[in-house]
Amino acid sequence: MRHFSYQRAASVEDAVRAGPGAAFLAGGTSLVDLMKLEVLNPSRLVDVSRLDLRGIEARPDGLRIGACATNSEVAAHPEVKRRFPVLSEALLSGASPQLRNVATVAGNLMQRTRCAYYRDLATACNKREPGSGCAALEGWTRMHAILGGSERCIALHPSDMCVAMAALQAVIHVRGPNGDRDIPFGDFHLLPGDHPEREFALEPGELVLSVFIPFSAAGMRSRYVKVRDRASYAFALASCAAGLEIASGKIRAAQLALGGVGTKPWRVPEAEQALQGQSPERVAFQRAAEIAVRGAQTRRDNAFKMELARRTAVRALTLAAEGA
Amino acid sequence: MKNIGDPLPRVDGPAKVTGAARYAYEWQVPGMAYAVLVTSNTARGRVLEVDASAATREPGVLAVLTPQNAMRLPGPTQGEPPDRVVQALQDDRVYFSNQPVAVAVADTFERAVHAALMVRIRSEPARHTVRLEDELANAVPHDLIAGGRSIPADEARGDVARGLREADARVEQTYETPPETHNPMEPHATVAVWEAPDRLTVYDSTQWVFAVQRKLARAFAMPKENVHVIAKFVGGAFGSKGSPWSHVLLTAMAAKQVGRPVKLALMRPHMFGMVGGRPHTRQKLALGARKDGRLTALSHQSASATSRFDVFVEGCALQARHLYACPNIESKHRIVRLDIGTPTFMRAPGEASGSFALESALDELAVALDLDPLELRLKNHAEKDPIEDRPFSSKSLRACYAEGARRFGWEKRSARPRAQTREGMLVGMGMATAAYPGNFAPAQALARMNADGTALVQSGMLEVGNGAYTVMRQVAADALGLPVEKVRFDLGDSTMPEAPITAGSISTASVGSAVLLVCRALRQRLEQMGASGAASYAEVVQRAGGAPIEERSKAAPGEERKRYTMLGHGAQFAEVLVDPELGMVRVARLVGAFACGRVLNARLARSQLMGGMVWGIGMALHEHSVYDEKLGRIISRDLADYHVASNADVQSIEPILVEEEDTVVDPAGVKGMGEIGTCGAAAAIANAVFNATGRRIRSLPITPDNLL
Numbered sequence A: 001m002r003h004f005s006y007q008r009a010a011s012v013e014d015a016v017r018a019g020p021g022a023a024f025l026a027g028g029t030s031l032v033d034l035m036k037l038e039v040l041n042p043s044r045l046v047d048v049s050r051l052d053l054r055g056i057e058a059r060p061d062g063l064r065i066g067a068c069a070t071n072s073e074v075a076a077h078p079e080v081k082r083r084f085p086v087l088s089e090a091l092l093s094g095a096s097p098q099l100r101n102v103a104t105v106a107g108n109l110m111q112r113t114r115c116a117y118y119r120d121l122a123t124a125c126n127k128r129e130p131g132s133g134c135a136a137l138e139g140w141t142r143m144h145a146i147l148g149g150s151e152r153c154i155a156l157h158p159s160d161m162c163v164a165m166a167a168l169q170a171v172i173h174v175r176g177p178n179g180d181r182d183i184p185f186g187d188f189h190l191l192p193g194d195h196p197e198r199e200f201a202l203e204p205g206e207l208v209l210s211v212f213i214p215f216s217a218a219g220m221r222s223r224y225v226k227v228r229d230r231a232s233y234a235f236a237l238a239s240c241a242a243g244l245e246i247a248s249g250k251i252r253a254a255q256l257a258l259g260g261v262g263t264k265p266w267r268v269p270e271a272e273q274a275l276q277g278q279s280p281e282r283v284a285f286q287r288a289a290e291i292a293v294r295g296a297q298t299r300r301d302n303a304f305k306m307e308l309a310r311r312t313a314v315r316a317l318t319l320a321a322e323g324a
Numbered sequence B: 001m002k003n004i005g006d007p008l009p010r011v012d013g014p015a016k017v018t019g020a021a022r023y024a025y026e027w028q029v030p031g032m033a034y035a036v037l038v039t040s041n042t043a044r045g046r047v048l049e050v051d052a053s054a055a056t057r058e059p060g061v062l063a064v065l066t067p068q069n070a071m072r073l074p075g076p077t078q079g080e081p082p083d084r085v086v087q088a089l090q091d092d093r094v095y096f097s098n099q100p101v102a103v104a105v106a107d108t109f110e111r112a113v114h115a116a117l118m119v120r121i122r123s124e125p126a127r128h129t130v131r132l133e134d135e136l137a138n139a140v141p142h143d144l145i146a147g148g149r150s151i152p153a154d155e156a157r158g159d160v161a162r163g164l165r166e167a168d169a170r171v172e173q174t175y176e177t178p179p180e181t182h183n184p185m186e187p188h189a190t191v192a193v194w195e196a197p198d199r200l201t202v203y204d205s206t207q208w209v210f211a212v213q214r215k216l217a218r219a220f221a222m223p224k225e226n227v228h229v230i231a232k233f234v235g236g237a238f239g240s241k242g243s244p245w246s247h248v249l250l251t252a253m254a255a256k257q258v259g260r261p262v263k264l265a266l267m268r269p270h271m272f273g274m275v276g277g278r279p280h281t282r283q284k285l286a287l288g289a290r291k292d293g294r295l296t297a298l299s300h301q302s303a304s305a306t307s308r309f310d311v312f313v314e315g316c317a318l319q320a321r322h323l324y325a326c327p328n329i330e331s332k333h334r335i336v337r338l339d340i341g342t343p344t345f346m347r348a349p350g351e352a353s354g355s356f357a358l359e360s361a362l363d364e365l366a367v368a369l370d371l372d373p374l375e376l377r378l379k380n381h382a383e384k385d386p387i388e389d390r391p392f393s394s395k396s397l398r399a400c401y402a403e404g405a406r407r408f409g410w411e412k413r414s415a416r417p418r419a420q421t422r423e424g425m426l427v428g429m430g431m432a433t434a435a436y437p438g439n440f441a442p443a444q445a446l447a448r449m450n451a452d453g454t455a456l457v458q459s460g461m462l463e464v465g466n467g468a469y470t471v472m473r474q475v476a477a478d479a480l481g482l483p484v485e486k487v488r489f490d491l492g493d494s495t496m497p498e499a500p501i502t503a504g505s506i507s508t509a510s511v512g513s514a515v516l517l518v519c520r521a522l523r524q525r526l527e528q529m530g531a532s533g534a535a536s537y538a539e540v541v542q543r544a545g546g547a548p549i550e551e552r553s554k555a556a557p558g559e560e561r562k563r564y565t566m567l568g569h570g571a572q573f574a575e576v577l578v579d580p581e582l583g584m585v586r587v588a589r590l591v592g593a594f595a596c597g598r599v600l601n602a603r604l605a606r607s608q609l610m611g612g613m614v615w616g617i618g619m620a621l622h623e624h625s626v627y628d629e630k631l632g633r634i635i636s637r638d639l640a641d642y643h644v645a646s647n648a649d650v651q652s653i654e655p656i657l658v659e660e661e662d663t664v665v666d667p668a669g670v671k672g673m674g675e676i677g678t679c680g681a682a683a684a685i686a687n688a689v690f691n692a693t694g695r696r697i698r699s700l701p702i703t704p705d706n707l708l
């Protein structure tokens, strides 16, 4: 048997102390699944799900969401719905109600790719087994990334929540053996490059404590659009989180990130800038969408994602412009 | 007293929802060991070595069966089709990826899982192909098995070429349906208990206890009476459990080799290859018609994939033989051998995939002729079987069209595509004809009157979600004149009177008829013994000494099957909403009107039809076993990647029961309803998608990328 120890952290300090070399267990919907497949094989589990990290708290300049708040709790929170409708919509478009009731914010941030090769031990995967190769490159790529991939890995980042948080420019607050620090959302997920096995900008033992989302006018006028193969319980073929601040008929600020297309949640500041000062109309949206997918590398099965992502972005921006 | 037709709720409902209903894997006997399959990574070749040294050193591991050390079975592993060729570690050949190549056995389930993951397989791969198009040139004709009968691969009448020449409008198109994989909620599971060296008890998740009994008896060279197969509840089957697959033999072998009872369940990824599914099909349709819509030619040629080592033929072109009046018809079946697991019967095998092609082509013909699609079908309504030139035992298709169209509101459809929108969505309406054979196979039953006036009725059929416990009790109660509470119906045991496979929508008709006959016989006997009415049964039995009075009967089809064509019919109507830019399709409404002879229980009939229609949504929009062609392996290996319709995909489903009396089809007057709900559903949806978007999708499933 593969043995692993299980420890329930009594406090945040306790968890951080036990952290190095261990895996934190939250809702377990990603971690335990992958342990059963023997894709992830931690020898120690430190259960953080009962820590007092569930609060959702309004600060003067933003909302602080505890790492262990469940996806359902966050989606239903009145301040989240009012300040960041895009986040509530993104969460509700993900997984199923049962999963959302146990899945946590930090767990969602760190959920692993759904690349079928990553999950199938019979195939080569650099992320699972560095240096073994990548079966996806010559395989079935309909659900693989067209942005941010490398010669070693084109695994898609599957989260919906993260797309909204990327657009909202959230900040992730972590605590580790060397103290506390904040990680800007865009820096948290790593591109695969030569080391697809390295996925997060966390140091060993660092525990996510909370996510801070700054208030913004664009956040209040934000929407999430997800295109998928069935009405529920399916990962995105393409998705988009978009927020607009509109004053005197012009876009003053824009927030834009794509899902279902990148090896990480895909925010494109250039596309946001291109919207600034424009009238909130289709031409401007199309131009921003064009910029957002720049540099995409498609393959046989996922060539459609280019056009689909553009259309999804235009739709999300259109809905955002129409207002809540 | 009248029980038949009553919407009696499922009598086993409470047992199912409280967990009291026992499924195969839940049987527990002392000393149980647990087995987990190890499967191949290569799609074709030979196993050179199974390295189980690390696995067998693990605590609790009892054995790892490999092609090298597995017992040699004394008898053949295969019987008559539809029994399947299976892989039971008798040689080192690999025929498909995910084929069983070893079995890990341990004292706990977790240890067996881990041991299975530790086994290393070294194999010598050979060139493989899983692509239908690579082998199409080598397609060969093959006869079919459907409804328990052999049916010729090709049939024809008249001259199709001439019919096409004479036509004012023609449609010649190719349609494709993808490979689909069986995924009932309960995966396949077997528990094997050797009571003595030559006596075996097996708890199995099966659609046919007698097939399991025969396969095991044959392989282990024992009399079949020495194999006792029990299956009280089956958690869905849909064809996947009609033939005992490799794991059944492997479980019994493992139990023999470790000298303990062994249980084995397929893990979800194991489902993808070794227990079948709907094969990949490519179908060529050629239709010709006069201006007024009357068909002059109908040609349906199907090629479907099968494995290298066994044959399954998807009967796509069978409906073309019976459905429409046309002087020139041809219908052909070809098989294409690939390095895949053998496909098998999947809910409405042939009819579901074939009706997608045929009914899509008719929709295209309606467009070409500028005729309403329903009108076109009415123009070609067959009053008698067009190929056999004989009457139908009953046919109420016109009533199905009329009732379905009325309830659906077909007259609101716009003939022009993209003409209707609702809240930014394109609205489309489509329809299709449904038909499914009224199958009937020999079935036996016994009925026993007890001294307390209660009756026990038995037949070795299965409860697979079909409502057998409920409906058979109703039939028996009705024939005996008893209230349903006084009748118990028992099933799922190879010591009971023999029943046909619980598949092909055959059971209710066949076993229902046997139950009807045996209960009539018992009633007659009791009346001869002096009974006058149900209230006096107890007294009559007691007067005769108190021992239960028993009758056995058999129902079997006769000459009437040669004189009539027997089909259930229906009409499917779909309304879809399509996002004009993002391509997402929602089936807003499905209305299906069906006439299938006598309805034994309206509630259960509706739920069968509803389930079949939902299946059609999955077929139209979701189901697809995706192969990695280079690896020769199905890569969508779990229910997150292998999509079936989710609840949110199922909006309004309205099955309508159209009254029909059939005095010929079988004594119960029943044509099965397990599958007809799926027939035509995918075509109705695809036709609605065309009506919404102007895009004709000829290859399923219809996903957003097809509609950009």
Ligand SMILES: Cc1cc2nc3c(=O)[nH]c(=O)nc-3n(C[C@H](O)[C@H](O)[C@H](O)COP(=O)(O)OP(=O)(O)OC[C@H]3O[C@@H](n4cnc5c(N)ncnc54)[C@H](O)[C@@H]3O)c2cc1C
Residues within 6 Å of the ligand: A023, A024, A025, A026, A027, A028, A029, A030, A031, A032, A033, A048, A067, A068, A071, A093, A094, A095, A096, A099, A102, A103, A104, A105, A106, A107, A108, A109, A110, A111, A158, A159, A160, A161, A206, A207, A208, A209, A233, A234, A235, A236, B640
């Ligand atoms: C069938 C299925 C469908 C799904 N569909 C979708 C979908 O459509 N869209 C979508 O966005 N998601 C989807 N998900 C993913 C789901 O959102 C994630 O599984 C979930 O959010 C993970 O949260 P968790 O709390 O269960 O994490 P866990 O499984 O407990 O942990 C996941 C990872 O996070 C780490 N971790 C957890 N908490 C902390 C912490 N405080 N600090 C540091 N590390 C931590 C763990 O060590 C582990 O590596 C689906 C999942 C499943 C199983």
